[in-house]
Amino acid sequence: MKIKIHLPIIAIATFLAFACSEKHTEQEIIQLESEKIYFEEIKMPQQVRFKNGKLLVSEHPRVSSDLPPIHVITADDMSYQFSQEKQASVLGRFLMLQILT
Numbered sequence: 001m002k003i004k005i006h007l008p009i010i011a012i013a014t015f016l017a018f019a020c021s022e023k024h025t026e027q028e029i030i031q032l033e034s035e036k037i038y039f040e041e042i043k044m045p046q047q048v049r050f051k052n053g054k055l056l057v058s059e060h061p062r063v064s065s066d067l068p069p070i071h072v073i074t075a076d077d078m079s080y081q082f083s084q085e086k087q088a089s090v091l092g093r094f095l096m097l098q099i100l101t
Helices: 002-019 086-091 093-100
Strands: 045-051 054-059 070-074 079-084
Touching: none
Parallel strands: none
Antiparallel strands: 045 054, 054 070, 070 079
């Protein structure tokens, strides 16, 4: 009976002994710089995809149906290119592939 009680205590002590040991890892510190870019055309982005040097930004379904659901941005200079109208949004992923091919 005493063996069953001591077994979990021994297991926890063994785990803590290895978990608390020092590990020597070298980490490099990297400085990141960023710039926030605001596009008036994009109201509520839901998903961003990168393809052929372009960013495809899809709007959230809760956005008004009068607004275009897909926006295309050039990744190099982050300039807004165009948007795709709502009639074409029915095609979904196929449309996103057709825009850039």
